[in-house]
Amino acid sequence: MRGEHVRTAGRVGPLRLARAESARERAVTLVLLACAAITILTTVAVIFVLARETFAFFLDPAVTVWGFLTDRTWTPLFADKTFGIAPLLAGTFLVTGIALIVGVPMGLASAIYLSEFATERLRRRATAVLEVLAGIPTVVLGYFALLFVTPLLQQVIPGLNLFNPLSAGLVMGFMILPTVSSISTDAMQAVPGSLREAGYGLGATKTDLIMRVVLPAALSGIVAAIILAMSRAVGETMIVSLAAGQRPLLTLDPRETIATMTSFIVQAATGDQPAGSLASRSLYAVAATLFAVTLVLNVVSQAIVRRFRERYE
Amino acid sequence: MSDGQRLAEQLPPAKVDMFDPGGANTRRRARNRRLFTWVTGLPIILAIGLLAILLFDIVTDSFSWQLIEPRNSGVSFSLGDGFRFGGTWERVVTLDLQAQGRDQQEIAATLGDPEARRVYGARNRVELMLWAEGMPLRYVVTSSRDKHLEDYTLAQGFSRRAELESAVEPGQLFYLNPWLDLAFFAKNASRTATMAGLGPALAGSIMVILLVILISVPLGVGAAVYLEEYATDTWFSRLIELNLNNLAGVPSVVYGILGLSVFVRGIGLGPVVLAAALTLSLLVVPVVVIAAREAIRAVPGTLRQAAYGLGATRSQVVGKVVLPNAIAGITTGVVLAVARALGETAPLLLVGAAAFVPRLPDGIMSIFTALPIQIYAWVSENDVEFTHVASAAIAVLLAILFVLYAIAFWLRRRFGRTA
Numbered sequence: 001m002r003g004e005h006v007r008t009a010g011r012v013g014p015l016r017l018a019r020a021e022s023a024r025e026r027a028v029t030l031v032l033l034a035c036a037a038i039t040i041l042t043t044v045a046v047i048f049v050l051a052r053e054t055f056a057f058f059l060d061p062a063v064t065v066w067g068f069l070t071d072r073t074w075t076p077l078f079a080d081k082t083f084g085i086a087p088l089l090a091g092t093f094l095v096t097g098i099a100l101i102v103g104v105p106m107g108l109a110s111a112i113y114l115s116e117f118a119t120e121r122l123r124r125r126a127t128a129v130l131e132v133l134a135g136i137p138t139v140v141l142g143y144f145a146l147l148f149v150t151p152l153l154q155q156v157i158p159g160l161n162l163f164n165p166l167s168a169g170l171v172m173g174f175m176i177l178p179t180v181s182s183i184s185t186d187a188m189q190a191v192p193g194s195l196r197e198a199g200y201g202l203g204a205t206k207t208d209l210i211m212r213v214v215l216p217a218a219l220s221g222i223v224a225a226i227i228l229a230m231s232r233a234v235g236e237t238m239i240v241s242l243a244a245g246q247r248p249l250l251t252l253d254p255r256e257t258i259a260t261m262t263s264f265i266v267q268a269a270t271g272d273q274p275a276g277s278l279a280s281r282s283l284y285a286v287a288a289t290l291f292a293v294t295l296v297l298n299v300v301s302q303a304i305v306r307r308f309r310e311r312y313e
Numbered sequence: 314m315s316d317g318q319r320l321a322e323q324l325p326p327a328k329v330d331m332f333d334p335g336g337a338n339t340r341r342r343a344r345n346r347r348l349f350t351w352v353t354g355l356p357i358i359l360a361i362g363l364l365a366i367l368l369f370d371i372v373t374d375s376f377s378w379q380l381i382e383p384r385n386s387g388v389s390f391s392l393g394d395g396f397r398f399g400g401t402w403e404r405v406v407t408l409d410l411q412a413q414g415r416d417q418q419e420i421a422a423t424l425g426d427p428e429a430r431r432v433y434g435a436r437n438r439v440e441l442m443l444w445a446e447g448m449p450l451r452y453v454v455t456s457s458r459d460k461h462l463e464d465y466t467l468a469q470g471f472s473r474r475a476e477l478e479s480a481v482e483p484g485q486l487f488y489l490n491p492w493l494d495l496a497f498f499a500k501n502a503s504r505t506a507t508m509a510g511l512g513p514a515l516a517g518s519i520m521v522i523l524l525v526i527l528i529s530v531p532l533g534v535g536a537a538v539y540l541e542e543y544a545t546d547t548w549f550s551r552l553i554e555l556n557l558n559n560l561a562g563v564p565s566v567v568y569g570i571l572g573l574s575v576f577v578r579g580i581g582l583g584p585v586v587l588a589a590a591l592t593l594s595l596l597v598v599p600v601v602v603i604a605a606r607e608a609i610r611a612v613p614g615t616l617r618q619a620a621y622g623l624g625a626t627r628s629q630v631v632g633k634v635v636l637p638n639a640i641a642g643i644t645t646g647v648v649l650a651v652a653r654a655l656g657e658t659a660p661l662l663l664v665g666a667a668a669f670v671p672r673l674p675d676g677i678m679s680i681f682t683a684l685p686i687q688i689y690a691w692v693s694e695n696d697v698e699f700t701h702v703a704s705a706a707i708a709v710l711l712a713i714l715f716v717l718y719a720i721a722f723w724l725r726r727r728f729g730r731t732a
Contacts, residue, residue, distance in 0.1 A: 035538075039599070046571050049570065106360075113350070133360050147692070
């Protein structure tokens with residue numbers, strides 16, 4: 001992927017430099033290298049911080065790794081503390097699931113439209129709309145979910161709590177729509193023209209062509225888009241903090257108030273937990289779990305994208 | 314016989330498809346295709362609809378009809394009177410105090426004493442209401458100790474205005490309050506919704522964003538230049554690249570935890586502007602790097618070769634050829650990064666931005682609040698009046714973001730293809 005010019009630049013680079021100049025060049029190189037290295041330092045710092053506090057958390061006699069993974073309640077902020085991450089994981093994946101159910105079909109459909117049907121002009125405009133949608137701060141979307149979507153849904157669905165994963169998930173579906181749409185559009189446009197021509201040559205209609213040629217050929221890119229969107233939804237904080245609630249409950253009922261990993265992190269951090277206390281450390285354990293989940297999703301998504309690129313470039 | 318029918322008779326008969334003599338198949342295919350186009354285009358219409366509803370909701374929510382029982386004189390006077398008084402605050406205060414039954418000497422004493430003026434100003438406010446006492450655009454003197462009786466939405470107020478106005482008892486005021494007015498920008502935080510304003514949040518956001526630009530732009534552009542112009546394909550540069558991709562996918566709340574552990578507690582900055590700016594800078598550096606790399610890659614190699622041919626060193630080529638030619642793309646990236654940083658809430662919550670800051674931040678080591686934090690706090694109040702304040706704040710935030718996006722789009726259109 002390295003640009004052509006870099007190699008060329010290396011080849012025609014100056015043969016000999018005055019000593020002062022070469023010292024200056026080295027200094028510039030070092031400074032630039034340091035800038036790039038800071039990005040690595042960030043990752044190292046994240047892992048170090050999370051690992052250290054999580055380790056301290058599990059060393060506490062009140063906590064066991066087994067209990068963390070299997071207990072069915074999560075009450076670190078109560079007097080009677082239990083540390084089972086299951087309710088938070090369930091909450092996170094409930095909201096994420098609803099978001100994917102809403103966002104993926106819509107994102108895919110709009111990608112098909114933008115890639116196969118829209119004129120260039122329309123595509124530019126629609127892309128701009130989707131970018132604006134993607135750029136709306138999530139705290140605003142949380143406000144919208146809590147104060148507009150929830151009251152609306154409460155009129156239709158009896159027993160819907162004020163804080164519920166349903167409206168959070170619905171709004172989050174629109175949040176991930178641009179992600180699914182833009183990456184899938186790219187994947188579909190990367191399908192070579194020869195495949196399309198072959199399809200038309202066999203007498204396919206445009207509908208046949210999209211369903212039987214373009215979508216299968218772009219599948220890896222689409223899967224990558226969905227996984228990336230999932231990672232976004234898992235890590236999303238403000239919509240769930242405002243609209244889904246902060247009560248860890250092991251349920252799959254979308255009408256109940258729940259808590260997610262991210263909303264617990266916000267709850268624990270904005271309360272007055274003294275640093276170093278068990279409750280404060282539980283925040284790091286949750287954050288480490290969150291980081292691990294999103295990291296795995298991102299790595300898988302990138303691996304799929306890389307394979308897909310090798311096929312068509 | 315219509316023109317169309319006559320024309321159709323003159324035309325030679327259409328070729329009959331051997332496999333589809335009635336044309337039913339062709340019509341079915343055409344119908345399917347139309348249906349398919351509509352179904353796939355629908356989400357885009359839905360997205361536009363959602364944006365429209367969101368904006369409509371926010372704008373209408375930043376107005377409300379209120380019924381109050383004023384604690385001060387409760388005088389209101391017309392826009393014309395306001396101008397006749399020279400619009401001066403003193404004149405309004407005088408009127409209010411007169412209506413409260415104070416005599417000239419007391420009024421002069423209040424106006425002459427800075428402390429008394431401050432106390433009066435902290436509790437009372439002169440607001441231009443869109444509708445009050447059955448007339449449009451009237452000034453109303455409100456106070457933090459007013460008793461708020463009812464709050465009606467914009468639509469409720471309009472549809473039931475006559476009924477509601479006739480029900481107003483003596484000693485009560487009924488008006489249409491535009492929560493997003495000029496005073497909203499200047500007012501400080503307050504426990505009373507009508508007195509709460511954006512002052513500290515705006516100042517905090519601006520300070521944080523300026524620092525973020527100062528920190529993240531050199532870092533991001535530096536890293537981009539290194540990756541595009543200096544790095545050879547070694548394990549190290551590949552590691553940096555892989556890492557950048559992963560960093561872009563790390564949830565922002567995790568950056569908040571990093572900021573909390575390293576900047577706030579680790580090096581002991583505390584929950585201050587600088588700690589927030591450093592945290593957000595780490596968050597947006599990948600955005601800047603990705604944009605800057607794209608812009609640098611778009612600079613034609615021939616320009617570089619020409620510069621090298623003239624004997625320029627590598628840093629000279631970067632400084633005098635590559636960066637000046639990539640500046641538009643880099644600026645676009647920076648604008649988008651700023652937009653991202655401006656709306657980020659979770660990292661600031663973790664770093665410890667305060668929900669209630671009664672004064673403007675006075676330096677980079679000052680505690681602070683920011684626009685999204687203030688919005689979060691106001692929404693969490695779970696109070697109908699604070700909902701209006703939150704809507705007004707969201708309107709301001711979205712307006713700033715739209716300006717930023719407009720700049721980015723304009724830059725991309727203006728320089729995107731030529732770069």
